Amino acid sequence: MAVLVAASLSFPVVALAVDDPAEMLPNPQQESRAEAIGSQLRCLVCQNESIEDSSAGLARDLRRVVREHVAKGETNQQVIDWMVARYGNFIRLSPPITFATLLLWGMPVLALLVGIVAAIVAFRRRSPTPAPLSEAEQARLKELTDER
Missing domain, CATH: 1.10.8.640 (Cytochrome C biogenesis protein)
Structure with missing residues (x-):
């Protein structure tokens, strides 16, 4: 039993x-x-x-x-x-695949791609750090500051 x-x-x-x-x-x-x-x-x-x-x-x-x-x-x-x-x-538990459902499922991926592109563009637009002053420029700067 x-x-x-x-x-x-x-x-x-x-x-x-x-x-x-x-x-x-x-x-x-x-x-x-x-x-x-x-x-x-x-x-x-x-x-x-x-x-x-x-x-x-x-x-x-x-x-x-x-x-x-x-x-x-x-x-x-x-x-x-x-x-x-x-x-x-x-x-329907499994709705048919239409443009609207593809858009719905694709929006997170699209948002991620837009964010990555925006970050790359923002990173490239940053002003580059200036090059260090040459010896001649440093001497001229010292001259100008000493005059004051």
Whole structure:
């Protein structure tokens, strides 16, 4: 008995936030599709969890909507497109790569490069230290200061 308990505890268990069995679709294939879609969508309350992992009320509502669309026979892409049209690309855990996302991810690198260029320009514009006075210049300087 102890061996069975130890063996069952050693296997990872995927904990989905589907609280109510009535929430699940009766067709196992549709349910697995709904779970796959839900794992790609961000919980708008938790923001770092998928709607399948979240127990927030809004996530529960979104899971219900996903399952309704799957039960209607829509494809995975149609369900995701409907969610994106409704909530924007933020609902996707992995948003598509667009110019805006590239700009967002590239701004720190761009800021670093601008800072380095500004530092190089500022360093080069510094006035160089003057050369030491020659003996003739030192003698002239002494002459001028002695006259005072």
